Structures are given as structure tokens and as C-alpha cells.
Amino acid sequence: xxxxxxxxxxxxxxxxxxxxxxxxxxxxxxxxxxxxxxxxxxxxxxxxxxxxxxxxxxxxxxxxxxxxxxxxxxxxxxxxxxxxxxxxxxxxxxxxxxxxxxxxxxxxxxxxxxxxxxxxxxxxxxxxxxxxxxxxxxxxxxxxxxxxxxxxxxxxxxxxxxxxxxxxxxxxxxxxxxxxxxxxxxxxxxxxxxxxxxxxxxxxxxxxxxxxxxxxxxxxxxxxxxxxxxxxxxxxxxxxxxxxxxxxxxxxxxxxxxxxxxxxxxxxxxxxxxxxxxxxxxxxxxxxxxxxxxxxxxxxxxxxxxxxxxxxxxxxxxxxxxxxxxxxxxxxxxxx
Amino acid sequence: xxxxxxxxxxxxxxxxxxxxxxxxxxxxxxxxxxxxxxxxxxxxxxxxxxxxxxxxxxxxxxxxxxxxxxxxxxxxxxxxxxxxxxxxxxxxxxxxxxxxxxxxxxxxxxxxxxxxxxxxxxxxxxxxxxxxxxxxxxxxxxxxxxxxxxxxxxxxxxxxxxxxxxxxxxxxxxxxxxxxxxxxxxxxxxxxxxxxxxxxxxxxxxxxxxxxxxxxxxxxxxxxxxxxxxxxxxxxxxxxxxxxxxxxxxxxxxxxxxxxxxxxxxxxxxxxxxxxxxxxxxxxxxxxxxxxxxxxxxxxxxxxxxxxxxxxxxxxxxxxxxxxxxxxxxxxxxxx
Numbered sequence: 303x304x305x306x307x308x309x310x311x312x313x314x315x316x317x318x319x320x321x322x323x324x325x326x327x328x329x330x331x332x333x334x335x336x337x338x339x340x341x342x343x344x345x346x347x348x349x350x351x352x353x354x355x356x357x358x359x360x361x362x363x364x365x366x367x368x369x370x371x372x373x374x375x376x377x378x379x380x381x382x383x384x385x386x387x388x389x390x391x392x393x394x395x396x397x398x399x400x401x402x403x404x405x406x407x408x409x410x411x412x413x414x415x416x417x418x419x420x421x422x423x424x425x426x427x428x429x430x431x432x433x434x435x436x437x438x439x440x441x442x443x444x445x446x447x448x449x450x451x452x453x454x455x456x457x458x459x460x461x462x463x464x465x466x467x468x469x470x471x472x473x474x475x476x477x478x479x480x481x482x483x484x485x486x487x488x489x490x491x492x493x494x495x496x497x498x499x500x501x502x503x504x505x506x507x508x509x510x511x512x513x514x515x516x517x518x519x520x521x522x523x524x525x526x527x528x529x530x531x532x533x534x535x536x537x538x539x540x541x542x543x544x545x546x547x548x549x550x551x552x553x554x555x556x557x558x559x560x561x562x563x564x565x566x567x568x569x570x571x572x573x574x575x576x577x578x579x580x581x582x583x584x585x586x587x588x589x590x591x592x593x594x595x596x597x598x599x600x601x602x603x604x605x606x607x608x609x610x611x612x613x614x615x616x617x618x619x620x621x622x623x624x625x626x627x628x629x630x631x632x633x634x635x636x637x638x
Numbered sequence: 639x640x641x642x643x644x645x646x647x648x649x650x651x652x653x654x655x656x657x658x659x660x661x662x663x664x665x666x667x668x669x670x671x672x673x674x675x676x677x678x679x680x681x682x683x684x685x686x687x688x689x690x691x692x693x694x695x696x697x698x699x700x701x702x703x704x705x706x707x708x709x710x711x712x713x714x715x716x717x718x719x720x721x722x723x724x725x726x727x728x729x730x731x732x733x734x735x736x737x738x739x740x741x742x743x744x745x746x747x748x749x750x751x752x753x754x755x756x757x758x759x760x761x762x763x764x765x766x767x768x769x770x771x772x773x774x775x776x777x778x779x780x781x782x783x784x785x786x787x788x789x790x791x792x793x794x795x796x797x798x799x800x801x802x803x804x805x806x807x808x809x810x811x812x813x814x815x816x817x818x819x820x821x822x823x824x825x826x827x828x829x830x831x832x833x834x835x836x837x838x839x840x841x842x843x844x845x846x847x848x849x850x851x852x853x854x855x856x857x858x859x860x861x862x863x864x865x866x867x868x869x870x871x872x873x874x875x876x877x878x879x880x881x882x883x884x885x886x887x888x889x890x891x892x893x894x895x896x897x898x899x900x901x902x903x904x905x906x907x908x909x910x911x912x913x914x915x916x917x918x919x920x921x922x923x924x925x926x927x928x929x930x931x932x933x934x935x936x937x938x939x940x941x942x943x944x945x946x947x948x949x950x951x952x953x954x955x956x957x958x959x960x961x962x963x964x965x966x967x968x969x970x971x972x973x974x
Contacts, residue, residue: 304640304658311898311919314822316832318682319898319919322640322658346654409951423759434951486650487956489949496652562647562655582918583647583655613825615745615770620823 305339308580308629309587313612313621320626321587323563325578325595327636328503330513335574336636337500338629344484344496345579350560350567351502352439353379353526354475354509355492358467359442360522364449368398370442375529376536377438381559383539384413384422389432391536395441399448406431407458408440408490415539436490438536443492458491465493472497475515476505489561499577502566506575510556510568527556527570543589546606547596555596555603563588569599586623594625598633641675644916644965645923649948649957656962657923659899661914661931663972664839666849671910672972673836674965680820680832681915686896686903687838688775689715689862690811690845691828694803695778696858700785704734706778711865712872713774717895719875720749720758725768727872731777735784742767743794744776744826751875772826774872779828794827801829808833811851812841825897835913838902842911846892846904863892863906879925882942883932891932891939899924905935922959930961934969 305322312318324339334341356378359365365375374395382388396402410429413419422429431437443464447457457464473480476497484496497505507513510527512520530537531552538544544557557567563580565588576595580587589609596603612621625633641658648654660675670677692714695701701711710731718724732738746765749755758765767773779800783793793800809816812833820832843849846863848856866873867888874880880893893903899916901924912931916923926945933939948957961969 313682313830313898314832315819316680316682316822318822319917321918344652346649346652407952409953411951420759423756424762426760483651486652486654487950487954489951489956491950491952491954494649496650562649581655582657582920582923584918584920587918614823614827615747615825616743616827617745618823618827620825 303340305581306628307626308338309590309623310626311586311612311621311623318621321580321582321584323578323580323587323591324499325576325591325632326499326503327574327576327595328500328507329573330504330507330511330575332504334500334503336632338632341499341503344498345564346486346494346496346562347502347566347577348488348494348560348562348564349381349436350558350564350577351472352381352436353530353556353558354471354505355439355468356442356526357471357519357522358464359446360525361518362446362449364446367449368445370395370398370445372529372532373536374438374442375526376533378442379526379530379558380438380537381414381435382438382536383415383542384418384429384433384435385415385539386418388536388539389430389437392432392437392441395438395445399445401444401448401454403431405444405454406434406437406440407456408434408436410434417540434490440490460485460493469493469495472505475508476501499579502577503575506566506568506577507573508575510570510575511573513573530556543593543607547603550606551600551603554600557592557596559585559588565589565592567592572599590623590625591629594629594633598636639676641917642964643962644674645926645959646962647922647948647957647959654957657916657918657920659914659916659923659927660835661912661927661968662835662839663910663912663931664836664843665909666840666843666847666911668840670836670839672968674968677835677839680834681900682822682830682832682898683838683902683913684824684830684896684898684900685717685772686894686900686913687808688717689866689892689894690807690841691775691804692778692862693807693855693858694800695782696861697854698782698785700782703785704781706731706734706781708865708868709872710774710778711862712869714778715862715866715894716774716873717750717771718774718872719751719878720754720765720769720771721751721875722754722757724872724875725766725773728768728773728777731774731781735781737780737784737790739767741780741790742770742773742776743792744770744772746770753876770826776826796821796829805829805831808841811844812837835915838913839911842902842904842913843909844911846906846911847909849909866892879929879943883939886942887936887939890936893928893932895921895924901925901928903928908935926959926961927965930965930969934972
């Protein structure tokens with residue numbers, strides 16, 4: 303059975319391309335508020351779970367020991383755009399623990415942000431590991447290892463305590479057993495475990511509400527969420543949906559993109575988490591589906607992101623990116 | 639009915655993403671050698687038909703009048719990477735007809751080629767319309783209009799004789815009636831008419847073999863093909879599949895990418911044309927499917943493009959891009 307079409311891309315009178323996928327919206331108890339497509343198949347959450355990968359940084363006491371405040375914690379949850387502000391803060395996180403850039407294992411890539419990429423190229427510099435969108439997450443992992451007296455080498459390997467703690471967090475929070483049969487590696491070299499969208503949605507409901515969590519974890523989760531809502535521009539960057547929406551709706555929407563068409567997040571005031579995956583991995587469809595969901599729940603989010611136009615290079619609108627009738631129908635049922 | 643999965647993207651033990659689509663391989667007579675998925679639904683061929691859009695340039699005598707040789711003709715068929723060589727040649731085409739860059743209607747965008755984009759940014763220059771991957775096509779259209787005494791303004795509009803001649807070529811070569819119900823506009827502002835993949839494959843079989851074409855058109859087609867095979871680096875650019883394969887297999891493979899997951903081309907020595915469209919519009923799947931087809935027919939093409947690895951930023955292979963068993967099965971049947 304193919305997943306349903308969630309997003310359609312039109313040109314002139316025709317639908318030119320379309321994107322299939324699945325989406326789950328659930329409460330912390332596991333009750334499903336919406337499910338469309340196959341929400342039982344394990345999918346890699348990729349960077350959408352960075353806020354959960356950051357839990358050991360806070361829970362271990364490493365953040366406090368090294369004086370990491372809301373900005374550093376937000377950057378640990380980030381897929382950032384690689385601006386000067388992001389890279390300086392990542393460098394400062396490393397400096398605070400007495401390590402240099404070469405301690406990072408994330409690898410280097412040109413900044414995700416167009417402006418940052420252009421500025422770097424204009425200055426005739428090559429990207430470093432600090433420009434990697436995951437540099438904050440990696441700096442946080444190094445800080446945790448150092449704080450707990452563990453080796454800072456090969457902290458990205460699956461049997462290193464840093465990654466085993468992340469695994470424990472994910473198993474605890476999702477209730478899903480995660481073994482080698484669902485173990486893949488992210489572009490930044492750290493392990494990533496696949497789980498069903500239904501479990502991810504439920505995990506994010508727990509994350510944004512704190513429901514059912516022990517007091518220490520609840521406190522850590524609240525601190526991470528507050529950091530992301532206080533500094534949404536550090537979690538992604540200028541013009542990015544995560545930044546724009548969380549700046550407009552702090553305390554109401556938490557959302558985080560992941561590679562290959564993944565999005566996760568939650569609505570604490572409604573007690574709901576969500577998780578979605580576009581089959582083909584495209585960002586335009588993942589962002590389109592997420593914004594359709596967010597806008598349905600919070601009409602104030604409408605117009606924050608201009609995602610609906612396909613334009614010529616001279617700016618004329620020649621097509622649109624729109625929700626499918628099936629997605630619209632499912633969202634309408636969710637709202638009521 | 640959903641189209642079949644053509645390409646799978648794996649990570650660790652799982653298939654992380656997948657791409658559905660349809661592909662047709664046909665002879666000039668219209669006999670189908672392979673059809674997988676819905677080959678009857680009209681799809682916009684986008685830039686995959688640039689070589690056919692260039693026919694009036696040659697047939698009208700405009701190319702001869704303005705001294706356009708194989709290089710200029712190849713550039714008229716191109717989705718080029720915007721290097722100095724491409725932009726200088728496009729500028730020279732305009733100079734030859736006494737027009738300036740602002741006569742172009744394609745709009746400006748940063749060069750498609752990573753190296754060219756970087757070089758432009760490093761030099762602190764903004765892209766012009768010459769950097770648009772379609773600048774050669776547009777210069778050719780202007781040359782044709784000028785040669786035939788038509789206005790050079792608004793040559794991109796559907797009722798301008800330049801576009802009506804393209805429409806006539808497409809209707810003639812495909813045998814498909816093309817009306818406003820299948821008319822869309824390309825990113826470079828010119829009209830693009832949708833037609834079934836089966837018709838596109840058949841049209842490309844006629845194009846690469848000349849079968850059934852009047853002598854003048856046959857001569858024009860041969861001149862265009864020869865130009866592309868002589869200067870494949872002008873049709874795309876360094877490292878691009880179209881350039882790499884046509885340099886290795888001139889006279890044997892013609893291929894041309896289009897936006898939104900389209901590929902068209904043909905194998906003159908086998909009397910076959912092909913056309914494919916990935917539902918979701920992704921390039922990796924269109925290129926992967928095309929290379930699987932080309933490699934099946936010409937094993938010499940194996941290894942020309944490294945398209946199979948998903949790697950971390952530090953270079954470790956963590957996944958693959960591979961043909962689905964359904965695509966492999968269909969290709970095996972084609973070969974036998």
C-alpha cells in the first residue's frame with residue numbers, strides 16, 4: 303500500500319509533482335489524534351530529535367558545570383545555518399571545555415544558510431566543522447563526555463557512553479526497543495535509530511508536555527524547550543520555518559526539521575506531539591505538511607512562511623505548492 | 639494506482655526514502671519496448687526538450703545567417719552550469735545578433751554548477767541572465783525571431799511566433815495535440831506543453847534516428863545531435879551526467895535532463911527513445927533511473943557517474959541509492 307499524497311506541486315493547469323508520506327499526531331498516553339499513511343513503519347528521525355539528544359547534556363550536570371546557558375543549549379538542539387553567530391557560539395562551547403575544533407566528529411560542510419554560505423565564500427574561506435549544522439550538538443556531546451570522565455575520542459561511535467545515553471533517552475521516552483536492526487548513521491556520523499511515526503509523535507507529546515516524566519527529566523525538558531523558544535534563531539536561522547514559527551508562537555509550538563523529509567514537534571497546550579516523514583525525503587513537502595498542520599492548529603501561523611508559490615526567475619507565479627485534499631481532510635478532522 | 643518505486647535510498651539496514659515514477663522506452667513507430675508506471679498521463683518535459691526547441695534556430699536558417707556553429711547550437715540545447723565558457727559563448731551569440739543581455743527573458747539565477755557559483759560569489763559579482771542555465775536557448779530564440787523579422791520583445795509569450803514554431807515542432811514530432819489544457823510555463827518563462835511519456839519516448843526515438851522525418855528536418859536534427867556530441871561540456875558541464883555520458887558514448891546515447899525529475903533521450907543505434915518522470919521531482923532519482931537504463935544498454939557507461947553512495951560529511955558510506963527490483967526487472971526484460 304502506497305502512502306497517501308500529502309503535498310501537490312502544480313504548474314499551469316496540471317499537478318506536476320506530488321509527495322507521498324505519513325503523519326501521526328498523538329497524546330503522551332499514546333492516543334492517536336491523527337494518523338494518515340503508514341505510521342507503524344520505522345523511520346529514522348534524523349535531526350528532528352536533536353532536542354532529545356541534548357537531554358544528557360542537561361541531565362548529567364555538564365551544561366551547568368561548563369556554564370552553558372539557554373543559548374548554548376539551543377545550539378545543542380540546532381540544525382543551524384552556519385552564520386558567524388552560530389559558529390562563534392559553537393567555538394565558545396568548545397573553548398569552555400578546553401577542546402579545539404578538531405575534537406568535533408561532525409565533519410565540515412558549507413553553511414546551510416544561503417547568506418552564510420555566500421559570506422564564507424566571499425571571504426575566500428573554507429567551511430570548518432563549526433559550520434556543520436550539527437556543531438552545537440557535537441560540542442554538547444563532547445562536554446557531557448568530558449564532564450563524566452569519558453574519552454572524548456570517537457564519541458560518535460554507537461558503543462561510546464555518549465551515544466548509549468542517547469539510546470537510553472530514546473528508549474525511555476518512546477517505549478520502543480531500539481536495536482541494531484534499526485540502527486543507521488547520520489550525516490554527522492552519530493547513530494540514529496528508526497522508530498514508528500506513531501511512537502515518535504507520542505514521544506514528542508511527552509517531551510513538550512512533560513507528562514509521565516520523572517521530575518528531573520521534566521525539569522531538563524522544560525529547560526531545553528525554554529532555551530529553544532528563547533533563542534529560536536539559534537535552533538535554525540533567519541527565514542527558517544523552525545525559527546520563524548517558534549519566535550511567533552513560543553510555548554505553543556515546538557518544531558524541528560530532520561533530513562530526508564522528517565519533521566517532529568508538539569503543541570504543549572494541546573497535549574499533542576507530531577511526527578511526519580515524506581517518502582521521497584524532500585524538504586519542500588516536509589515543510590509544507592508541517593506548516594499545514596501548524597496553521598490548522600494555530601491560524602496565527604498563517605502567512606509566516608511563504609511556501610505556496612512556484613515562480614519563474616523573473617518572479618511570475620506559474621505554479622503552487624499545496625496540501626492534498628486527503629491531508630486537508632485529515633487536518634479538518636483533527637481540528638474538530 | 640500509484641506509480642512503482644524506481645529508486646530506493648538506504649541508510650543502515652533500512653530503506654529510508656524511495657522514489658516512484660514512470661518510464662517509457664519506444665521506437666520511432668510508437669512500439670513500446672518498455673513501459674513501467676503510468677506512461678499515458680501528460681507530464682511537462684521541461685528542459686529535456688531543449689534540443690527540439692532549438693530546431694527552428696537551425697531550420698529557419700538563423701544559425702547559418704549568424705554564423706552559429708556546433709558550439710552555439712550545443713549551447714542552445716543546454717542546461718549549462720554557468721561557467722565563464724558558457725556565459726561568454728551566450729554573450730557572443732547575443733553580440734552576433736546585435737542584442738544585449740537585457741534582451742533575454744530568462745531571468746537571472748546563480749550558476750547551476752557549484753564551481754561556477756563559487757567563482758562568481760568569490761569575485762563579488764551578481765549573476766546575470768547569461769548565467770541562467772537556459773541563456774543559450776534564449777539567445778537562439780532571439781536569433782530566430784530577428785532572422786525572420788519578428789519582434790524580439792516578449793518572444794517568450796505563448797502567442798509569439800517563436801513559441802508557436804516550437805509548438806509546431808512538438809506537435810509534428812510527437813503526433814500529440816497540445817492545447818491550453820496542458821500548457822504551463824517554465825522557470826525561464828517560456829511555454830512548456832505536457833504530453834504522455836509514451837509520446838515523448840516515441841518523439842525522441844524519431845529525433846535520434848531521424849526515422850519518418852522530412853529530409854530538411856532530418857538534416858537539422860543530425861546537425862543538432864552532432865553539435866551536442868561534439869561539445870557535451872556545453873550542453874551541461876563538468877561532472878554532469880549528460881556531459882560525461884555523451885562524451886563517452888557520442889553517437890550512441892543522447893540524453894537531456896529536465897527539472898522536476900524528468901529525463902529524455904535516445905539510443906540511435908538501437909532505434910529507441912526514452913522518457914521518464916519521477917513523481918516527486920527529485921534529481922537524484924531521475925539521474926539514478928536514467929543511468930540504470932543507460933548502463934543496462936551500454937555497460938561501458940558503468941562507473942562513469944558515482945551515484946550509489948550516501949556518505950557522512952567525513953566520507954564514510956552509510957547508505958546507498960539503488961534501483962528497485964521492479965526497475966531492475968523491467969530493464970532486464972528490455973535487454974533480452
